[in-house]
Every structure is written in structure tokens, then in C-alpha cells.
Amino acid sequence: MKKSEFTSSRKREHLEICCENDIETGFAGFDDIRLVHNALPECKLESIDMSVRFLGHNLSSPVFIAAMTGGHPDTLQVNKNLALAAEHFNIGMGVGSQRAALENPQLSDSFTAVREAAPKAFLCGNLGAIQLVEKGPEWADKAVEMIDAQALCIHLNPLQEAIQPEGDHDSNGCLKAIDELSRTSKYPVIVKETGCGISRETAQKLWSAGVSAIDTGGLGGTSWAAVETLRAEDKNLINLGRNFSDWGIPTAVSLIEIAGFEKPVIATGGIRSGTDIAKAVALGANLCGMALPLLKPAMENSDSLNKAIDNIHRELAVSMYLTGSKNITSLSKSRTYITGITRQMAGF
Amino acid sequence: MKKSEFTSSRKREHLEICCENDIETGFAGFDDIRLVHNALPECKLESIDMSVRFLGHNLSSPVFIAAMTGGHPDTLQVNKNLALAAEHFNIGMGVGSQRAALENPQLSDSFTAVREAAPKAFLCGNLGAIQLVEKGPEWADKAVEMIDAQALCIHLNPLQEAIQPEGDHDSNGCLKAIDELSRTSKYPVIVKETGCGISRETAQKLWSAGVSAIDTGGLGGTSWAAVETLRAEDKNLINLGRNFSDWGIPTAVSLIEIAGFEKPVIATGGIRSGTDIAKAVALGANLCGMALPLLKPAMENSDSLNKAIDNIHRELAVSMYLTGSKNITSLSKSRTYITGITRQMAGF
Amino acid sequence: MKKSEFTSSRKREHLEICCENDIETGFAGFDDIRLVHNALPECKLESIDMSVRFLGHNLSSPVFIAAMTGGHPDTLQVNKNLALAAEHFNIGMGVGSQRAALENPQLSDSFTAVREAAPKAFLCGNLGAIQLVEKGPEWADKAVEMIDAQALCIHLNPLQEAIQPEGDHDSNGCLKAIDELSRTSKYPVIVKETGCGISRETAQKLWSAGVSAIDTGGLGGTSWAAVETLRAEDKNLINLGRNFSDWGIPTAVSLIEIAGFEKPVIATGGIRSGTDIAKAVALGANLCGMALPLLKPAMENSDSLNKAIDNIHRELAVSMYLTGSKNITSLSKSRTYITGITRQMAGF
Amino acid sequence: MKKSEFTSSRKREHLEICCENDIETGFAGFDDIRLVHNALPECKLESIDMSVRFLGHNLSSPVFIAAMTGGHPDTLQVNKNLALAAEHFNIGMGVGSQRAALENPQLSDSFTAVREAAPKAFLCGNLGAIQLVEKGPEWADKAVEMIDAQALCIHLNPLQEAIQPEGDHDSNGCLKAIDELSRTSKYPVIVKETGCGISRETAQKLWSAGVSAIDTGGLGGTSWAAVETLRAEDKNLINLGRNFSDWGIPTAVSLIEIAGFEKPVIATGGIRSGTDIAKAVALGANLCGMALPLLKPAMENSDSLNKAIDNIHRELAVSMYLTGSKNITSLSKSRTYITGITRQMAGF
Numbered sequence A, B, C, D: 001m002k003k004s005e006f007t008s009s010r011k012r013e014h015l016e017i018c019c020e021n022d023i024e025t026g027f028a029g030f031d032d033i034r035l036v037h038n039a040l041p042e043c044k045l046e047s048i049d050m051s052v053r054f055l056g057h058n059l060s061s062p063v064f065i066a067a068m069t070g071g072h073p074d075t076l077q078v079n080k081n082l083a084l085a086a087e088h089f090n091i092g093m094g095v096g097s098q099r100a101a102l103e104n105p106q107l108s109d110s111f112t113a114v115r116e117a118a119p120k121a122f123l124c125g126n127l128g129a130i131q132l133v134e135k136g137p138e139w140a141d142k143a144v145e146m147i148d149a150q151a152l153c154i155h156l157n158p159l160q161e162a163i164q165p166e167g168d169h170d171s172n173g174c175l176k177a178i179d180e181l182s183r184t185s186k187y188p189v190i191v192k193e194t195g196c197g198i199s200r201e202t203a204q205k206l207w208s209a210g211v212s213a214i215d216t217g218g219l220g221g222t223s224w225a226a227v228e229t230l231r232a233e234d235k236n237l238i239n240l241g242r243n244f245s246d247w248g249i250p251t252a253v254s255l256i257e258i259a260g261f262e263k264p265v266i267a268t269g270g271i272r273s274g275t276d277i278a279k280a281v282a283l284g285a286n287l288c289g290m291a292l293p294l295l296k297p298a299m300e301n302s303d304s305l306n307k308a309i310d311n312i313h314r315e316l317a318v319s320m321y322l323t324g325s326k327n328i329t330s331l332s333k334s335r336t337y338i339t340g341i342t343r344q345m346a347g348f
């Protein structure tokens, strides 16, 4: 089996594991956050403006379809459904890691199909920081070109790599490679975690490196430690995976730590409703990524996915209405109640 | 079906749902509040003076029969029983929304019966803020005249409206309409929520608008999201209702936020005993509204209702006695212990 | 039935209810308190000096047999067993309310038997504050004379009285009567609650009134509301009792509020082990009263009771040893960890 | 039965009780501690340097095999397995109390076997502080000589002694004896608790006495009160043991109290994974002792034990990698989240 084949078959395996198992661990912290009801919204629910401007693009809502898949023919339909929704709703979408398709261009169909289905949507390419180190900015450029992306997500997943037998255990040079790419690329670079969160300290390094946006990718939603544990056969690795399944910074805590620097922030990880999105925006998020809750309907059909997004939008609109937020800027300034462990972790 | 018929049949449906289902959600916060025992009350239990002065009226206790019903012939007996109790105990009472009867005067019997049964009681009319915007101060005046009310409650219920298919989703102009009414009406205007609470910010706007009193109508008692969810048939609306069933500011938190401005405040929402009333008074409430706990006995008969109120009064008197509060003013100055989530939400 | 007969038969009923039912409610707070382990005690367990000086008397330990019974022939044996233990261990003991025996001197045998069995023990008489108001200092003197007491406990029990149909609901004049008695009596006056605790404010009044010591009698042990609820037949009273069964200030909180004024303090209410006693002493208690845990063995026989007290002493000694406290003064200065609701109620 | 025989048979009994029963009580506090994920580790997992310098010795990791056994022929194999692991991994190891072998030199085989199996390892002798007082520094020297130890652990176990019928209840002179030994011995003296923790106050006395290192030996792991309770037959002693089974300072709290004084600290008690070790290091520990989790595999065979330690090392390495700590010094400076009761006990 060639490396690209291996990477791509793992991709398919991941999708199946995510849909059939309980792979959410830890807590994202949104249950500890409450929005402040405004009994006098002084606006019209139907006129609520959920649109956001993100990296120079106008999007109809902060809902962001988080990076999930691509790189295997079986994932084409899912990616197409996700892309159709991104186009239909004019929301942002990130594709899954393009590594397999970069290694083996024959596997790029499931990626190019995304742009075909979403000719005008805000699309983000996806590459691991470690691949960036290995292959240099050329691969980054190729990833962007492959889907004519508006931005590139560089994902950081040291936990997943660390507990995988075939994982890459060397993260040297990642920051430098991100720094160089950010300063030279023509497209904005977004750095994202994939389930363990970004700390204040890491965010400061990334802002200094010149990245355009950071995605929390925090604890509390899809857990790659849990996914890898289900895939693993070696008993030691299973134990290792279990021990680290709730490792990380809860999304809400990560968000509190990295927001407030006048820099675009995406909150991802365990966001499960329009109300969670509203809470995240109130805590400082510009976009809110969702992966797992969209994966299941996307694997059914386009209609199911659109209904799911409609419901999320409805909840977000109602949450905005009930906090008296006519638009996202107003929501982002609204007061929240922070309680419990999240309060303690945030240092209040 | 004409609009007024529709409104009125919905009223009846509400009463039934409330009596037969568990429609209380969230937490009101009173479990997090403890009164400070006074081992030396230095007074006589039977001489405890529970009377309050509210908007220029002398009431025998802070118990307030919160707005519930009217507008459908089937609700006449309930309203009559409630009114008889208000008269018997000399306590305040609010009628349910008078919208149906204003739309269709033939439906006003269940309201006029209230004043007949309670010729001297402190009665409050009831109108939605949205109706006030639509129909202007004339309807407000008519509502007051219909029951010869001492005051008018303008209710705010954006959540209930937002999750109802037939709901009014436009709350523009509510504050302005309230402002105008407050400044021109001959009767005092009370603004109340109906289960989601009033925040400090909203209260400040309302005080500036010149309202005479605010009713918290906080989270933790009857949940309209829960009621509407039970009425709903559309699956999406049921989900929406569920997601918002614990939306809002707990009554105790809302009370802490809006009290202390030398303005009359009513605490309503999840108040379930005379001790809860004592806690609310200690936190700054002038009156304490109860709906659901009085609805069930009121639907049985006048006797059941009077016994229920007797018990509440007894508990309040004992609570006052045990905090050494000879009267409500003294109780309102007594110290409390605030713990748990309520302590965190209140920012202590 | 004469009043004294009634009082006395109620006494017997109480003992039975306490022994056969779960009548402990609320939380005393000692679970939220942890002593600081001292790995270098630098003393000998067997030389630990648990003796205390209290109101001029030398007692062998802070264990105080809290007021329980007397006034009915059936209680004579229990009282005798308690007295034998007080004498045997040289610890303090309070008798139950002497009201019945003061009303009807024929009922005084169960009290005089206490002094006979404990000729040298530190004994406290017991009278309700309300009886003191009604009958004046003469009764107080008579109560002391009846058992040749070293001190008199005046008990405050407004909750118990308030929820009893036959209860005395007037507590006017209690403070004044206590003040007069404290200033004129030849014996020290101790004021105690019986399950609801003494607040800082009440303590200040009592210190100003010149009382010699205060007993917290806090929440978390025997609940008189629970006892009266079990005795009650009237449904309304049962409900009232239940609603107030966890009313009051937890013993640990009361202790924190009233200690630290250089005045003798007894901690009573929910103290269930020698470790609880050590915690109470560390929080500022001079003596620690126990009622219920001693009642059961005392109703068996003298031996059971002595074993129970031996065990409590052993636990106390080990707790002192493990905090490196050679004597009670040293224990009273030791650091504690205060967590949970008790921490919040104490305002830390 | 001679004293040494008695001591030695008790040793064997302990091992069996520990392996077959649930003898862990209380909470160590590590669940309340969370490490801060670093999404940009900038290092290589396989290059993580877990080595530490401790009392002048270079050890390959902070894992320390805590004092467990020796002194009975049946324990020889276990001790040999532990020693082989210490040698294999170049980690520190403490032997169990050498008292029995000092009393009866025929019992020293199970100790000398340790040095034979681990000719180069960092080994610590072990003697109770009370034996040190009784027998003087000669015994300490003999204990060290017996295994040619690099350091001597003086253990403090006042709780275990206090609840044992045959226990030594006199801890007078311990501090003085430790002081003298520390100032005169040629080897470093480490003072350790055995399950109840060292407080800030005790640590200060020990640092002043000149000890080289302190081992928390905190609450939350093996509980000697629990072990002794299982061994006890006397009902009173069983009760006493139960009442004290969660006595003590949680390891994490003890660690926070005693770390930060530029003095070597060992964290022991309830450390159950490599992640717990990483947390302890981040809180200030130099070494982390584990007893129970190593006892079970050590009783199986050398291979099981090595696998267990491999797994712990792997978890520690991954934890270091994921906090971006290339070495232990870096880990020791990393930020932590402290929540819950541990946060309250630590006074934050």
C-alpha cells in the first residue's frame, strides 16, 4: 500500500467511526455559559442579520462547516453535499486534509467537486502543519489551487499524531513554517486545532507569526483520541488513547483565552446548536465551526443537511433576537454569565 | 376561525396543558438563597405584619396572584375564584392577557367577573407590549376600564412569540410604546416578563421609560417554551422549544439585578412557598407573583385556593418570625446567604 | 390533662420519635471542613490533654452532653445514665427543659436523680426563654437549685414553637429577660438554640446582654421541625414542618459567625464524631454538645453510653494527635481548610 | 513471637491486603488539575527528555518506585523485580521499612537483593522516624549500608501508628532526631509521609531541620487507615480506622503547599498515570512516587512491571509533548488550571 492510499483509506475509516460511535468526550464549556435575556429586543426576528465579514468576505452567518473529509472517492458525495449547503447558505466551509490528494493527484476529485458544487462559497483548503514543514509552501499553494480556496487552514493535531502508531511525532519547525507561509502567501492562513484547543500562549505565538485567524478546535466535541482508540488494535495504544481522551482546553475556555485581541477567531469543538454559536460569538468568536453535527445529515443527503443548517440558523436567530442583537456585532458585545469549572479555568 | 376566537381557544388549551403536564423548567435560584435565622425574634408570630404598600395601595401581603387567564367562557370560574381570593385576602391580582376580549368584546365576561367578585381588590389589567404597539394606548385604557384596574401590566414574552408558528416576531417599538403609555396614562404601568427574566440593562431602560414597577417574570417556574412545545406539532418547532426551554435569567438573579433602585419590583417565576416569598423580599422584591401554584387549587374551587393561600401566608409569617422581621420593611433589610450558581451569576 | 402533664408526656414522645426515626436534616457543614494533618505531632497520643476550662470549671474534655430530657418518670433512667457518664468522665451535661418539673414538682425526680448520680459534675439547668419571660428569674433560680447546677441554659426554639399547634408564638421580651437574668443571677447564663443556629447579629445582642456563653444549636443534626412533623396530625402542620425542616444556620457557619469574640462558645447540632469535635474546636468552639448520638446508647445502658463516649474521646485524641495539638488551646489555634457551601456562607 | 518476627509477618499481610482489596480512599486532587495543551510543541516526541537531576544523581525520569516492602523472605521476589526495573530504567527506588531487618539481620536478604539486582540505581533506605528516635543514627547508617543506599527516607506515619493496637503512639523527638541526622549524616535525608500529606507548616520545620527533600505522601492513594481497618479485629478499632480513612491532605494540595521553596520535593500518593506525574511536576514536584500501581505488576513478574513503567513513561512523554515541554525543567514551569475543592483548599 502506497502512503497516499494508506492516508486515504484511513480517511474513510474515520468517517464511519465518527458516525457509528460515541466519539465525543470532555466538556466544551458552553453549558457553563448563559446568555443574558433581553425582554425588549426592539427588532424583528425575521430581520435579524446573521451576516458576518470574515477575512474580507461577506458570509450570511457565522456557521462554518468545519474541515472533515475528501481524498477518497467514497467521500465525494459527502463533500458535494457539504459544498452545496455552503453555496446555498453562503456560509464558509473547510475541506478535510488535502494531503492524500497532494500525494496522489488521482484522489483530488473529491476536493475539486467541492468548488464545482460551490462556485462562489468561501472555501478553505486544509493541510497539516507537519506536511507544511515537510513539503514547504508549494504544497500549501497547491492545496489552495486545487479548490480555488479563499484561505488555507493549517491544522495542528499533536495529540492525534502522538497516539497513532503511524503518527508523525515530530512537530519541530511548525511555527517557523507557519510564519513563513503567513508572510509570503497570497491567501490568508488560518491555524486550527482539531480537538485540544489553542491556549493563550500558543495564540500569542501565532498572532506574532502573522496568521490571519485562529480556530480554537477545542475539547468537548469530536475527540480524535477517542476515534484513534476505536481504530487501534494494540492494547497499549488503546489505553493511551483512553487516558488522553479528555485531554485539552475546553472550547469555551480556549475561546476566552484567545479572543479579545482584535483578531479573527473561529470557535470549533463541541458546538452543538445555534445557541452554542450565539454564546461563542458573545465570548468573542467571529465564526463557529461545526463538524460532527453536520456529518451525519451530510451522509444522508443534501436535504437533511440543509434542514439541519436551517434549524441551527433558526436557533441562532432566536438567540440573537432574545438578546436583542440585531446583528452579529451587537451579539458579540452582549454580556454573558460564566459559571462552574469554566469560570474557574478562565480565572474569574 | 377569527383571530379573537383563535386567541381565546389557545388560552383554554394553555390552562389544560399547565395543569396536566410538567411545564416547569430551569432553576429559579431560591434554593441557593438561605435566610438568616434569628433566634430572638422579639415579636409575636400572630402580630407579624405582612402588609405592604404598593403603588399607593395597602395590601395585606406581598403575595400577588400573577396574570393567568380570561378571555374564554371556560376560564370564568377560575378567574372568579382567583378574584374572590384577592378580595378575601386583600392581595393583588393580575388578570390574563385581555387581548381576546379587546378584539371581541363578547369575550370580556371572564374579565368583568373578576372585578365583580373583587370589588375592592388591587387588580391589574394585562396587555402584551406588542398589542400596545399595534393598537396604541386606547387599548391599554380599555383594558384598564374593562376591569376597573388599579394598574396595567404590559407583558413581554419574546421567547414565547419567537417559538410559536403564529407568534408575533416583531418587537420593534415596544419600549417607545411603553414610554409613551407610562408618561401619559392615569394608571401606573407595570412591565413584566413571563418566564425569562428582566436583566439589569432592560430594567434600566424601563426605569428611564418611566414605568412604575417591574416584574421579573424569571426563569425557574412555568416555562412557555415548554408549554408551546407540548402544543406544537411541527417537529422543528418542538426541537426549537426544547432547546429554549431553560432559556432566561433565573428569577433570583433577575431580582438581584433589578432591585435596589428604590423602585417597586415584583418577583415572579418559580416562587413556590412562603419561604421563597420571604427570600425574594429579602433580596428586594416588593410583591411576589405566583401563577402555577395557585392555578391548580383555583381550578378545583374557592376553598382549595383559599387554603393554599393560607398556607403560603403561614409559611411567610413563620419565615418572617424566624428572621425577626415584624414587618415587610424589616424583612427587606435582612441579610441572606447566597451560594452556588446564583452566587456566581450575581457576580459575588 | 393539666399543662404540666401535657408537657411531660410530650417529652416522652419526643425521646421515642428521636430514637426510632430519621430526624436529622440539613447539613451541619463539618464535611466542608478539613483539619490540617501534622506529620510531626511531637507528642504522645496517650498524653494528649483534652481538658478544658469552661466558665471557671475544669472539665476533662470538650464533649458536652447536650440538653435532652427529664420531667417524666420514664426518662429517669436515661438521665441517670447520662449523669453517671458525666461524672465518670468529668464532662459537662445539660438536663432537658425543667419546665414540667417546675410546673409540677412531683415530676422533678428525673432531674434530681441527675445530681445524685453526678455529685461533682458540671451540670447545666435548662429553661426556655419564653418560660423565663413568663415566670421570671425565680423559676430560673429554682431550675438551678433543683439540680444544684453550675450554670443555666436558656434555650431558644422559635421554629419548634412556631410550627407546633400548642406552641408559644410570642417571643417578646426574651432578650430583656435574658439580659436581666445575666446581670443579676449568681450562676452563669448560657443561651442556646436547639437546631437553627445563632447568627452573628443575635450573638452580638446576647454578648451585649451579658450572657456567659452561647451554644450554636445549629442546623444539621436533630431537627425539631422534623420531630414535630412526625408528631403532627394536621396536614397543614405536617407540610409546614416539612417546609421548615432544613431551616436554619448550619452549625459550622454559626460557629464561624459567633466565635472569635473571646467569649465561650459551645458548638452543638450535628456533631457526630470526635473529629467533628476537633473541627469545631479549631473553628473556635470551647465545648461541643452532642444529643442524639448519646441518646441511643443512654437508652440502652450505662455501659453502652460509656463506650460511645470512649470512642468519641479516642477519635478526638487521635485528631488532636494528628494535628500536633497537645492540648485544646493548641487545637483551637490550628489551621483548617474550608470548602464548598460552608465556605460561601462564611463569606470566604 | 519476637518483635522482629511480628513486624515481618505484618509486612507480608500488608502486601496481600493491598493487592486484594480496595484500599484507596479520599481524593488526591489531580482530577482538579488540568495541563494547558500546547498545539505547537515544537519538539519531537521521541526526543523528549524526561531525565531529572535529584540530589546530585541523574535519573532517567521522575518516576520513583515508592517504598513498599522487604523484611520477609516472601517479599524478596517482589523487591527484586522492583529493583530490576529501577536498574533497567535508571529510575529511583525506595525500599520498604528496614526495621525488621535491622532488628533481625537474618531478614535482610530481601533488602540486600535490591542492591544486587540494581547495582547502579538510585536507592533509598527506609526507616520510621520513631525507630530513628529509639535507635539513633546508628540504625539509620546501618539501613543505608544494608543496601548501599544513595539516600535515606525517614517515614512519618502517625495515623497508621495511632489506629494500630500495637502502634507506637509517641512521636516525641522525631523532629530533633531528623534534625540531628540531617546535619551529621553523609547521605541525604528525605522525609516522607505515607498517605496523609505534609503541610506547609510541617515542611517549614523540616526544611529548617536541614532535610534534603520532602515526599508529600499525601491523601488519595493507598490508605493505611483502610489497610489497618481490614487487618483489625476489634470493632472499636475498625470504626476508628473507618473514621480516619480519608484523613489527610490531598497530594496535590500538599504539593502546592510545600513546593516553590527551591527544595527538592517528591509527590507521592494517588499518582496513577503519566499524566498525573506531568501534573505533579507542573505543580512543583521533582520526583513522583508510585507504590500501589507498581505493586500489582511487580507481584506478577518483571515483564509486567516493565510494561507498566513503559506505559507510564509513554503517558508522561505524551503529556510533556502536548504541553510543549522538551524536558522536565520546561514542564515544571508550565501553567496549570486548578479547579474544584483543590482550588479552594489551595486558597485560590
Ligand SMILES: Cc1cc2nc3c(=O)[nH]c(=O)nc-3n(C[C@H](O)[C@H](O)[C@H](O)COP(=O)(O)O)c2cc1C
Binding pocket: A014, A015, A018, A066, A067, A068, A069, A095, A096, A097, A126, A153, A154, A155, A192, A193, A194, A195, A217, A220, A221, A222, A268, A269, A270, A271, A289, A290, A291, A292, A293, A295
Ligand atoms: C470525520 C471528521 C474528519 C475530520 N477531518 C479533519 C481534517 O482533515 N482536518 C482538520 O483540520 N480537521 C478535521 N476534523 C476536525 C474538525 O474540523 C473539528 O475541528 C472537530 O471535529 C471539532 O468539531 P466538532 O466537535 O463539531 O466535530 C475532522 C472532524 C471529523 C468529525
Ligand SMILES: Cc1cc2nc3c(=O)[nH]c(=O)nc-3n(C[C@H](O)[C@H](O)[C@H](O)COP(=O)(O)O)c2cc1C
Binding pocket: B014, B015, B018, B066, B067, B068, B069, B095, B096, B097, B126, B153, B155, B192, B193, B194, B195, B217, B220, B221, B222, B268, B269, B270, B271, B289, B290, B291, B292, B293, B295
Ligand atoms: C396558565 C398561565 C397563563 C398565563 N397567562 C399569562 C398572561 O396572559 N399574561 C401574562 O403576563 N402572564 C401570563 N402568565 C405568566 C405568569 O403571570 C407568570 O409570570 C409565570 O407563570 C411565572 O410564574 P409561576 O412560575 O408562578 O407560574 C401565565 C401563566 C400561566 C401558568
Ligand SMILES: Cc1cc2nc3c(=O)[nH]c(=O)nc-3n(C[C@H](O)[C@H](O)[C@H](O)COP(=O)(O)O)c2cc1C
Binding pocket: C014, C015, C018, C066, C067, C068, C069, C095, C096, C097, C126, C153, C154, C155, C192, C193, C194, C195, C217, C220, C221, C222, C268, C269, C270, C271, C289, C290, C291, C292, C293, C295
Ligand atoms: C430527645 C431530645 C430532646 C431535647 N430536649 C431539649 C431540651 O429540653 N432543651 C434544650 O435546650 N434542647 C433540647 N434538645 C436539643 C439538644 O440539646 C441539641 O441542641 C440538639 O439536639 C442538636 O444536637 P444533636 O444534633 O447532637 O442532636 C433535645 C434534643 C433531643 C435529641
Ligand SMILES: Cc1cc2nc3c(=O)[nH]c(=O)nc-3n(C[C@H](O)[C@H](O)[C@H](O)COP(=O)(O)O)c2cc1C
Binding pocket: D014, D015, D018, D066, D067, D068, D069, D095, D096, D097, D126, D153, D154, D155, D192, D193, D194, D195, D217, D220, D221, D222, D268, D269, D270, D271, D289, D290, D291, D292, D293, D295
Ligand atoms: C504495600 C505497601 C507497603 C508500604 N510500605 C511502606 C514502608 O515500609 N515505608 C514507607 O515509607 N512507605 C510505605 N508505603 C507507602 C508508599 O511508599 C506510598 O507513600 C503510599 O503507598 C502512597 O502511594 P500510592 O498511592 O501510589 O500507593 C507502602 C505502600 C504500600 C502500598
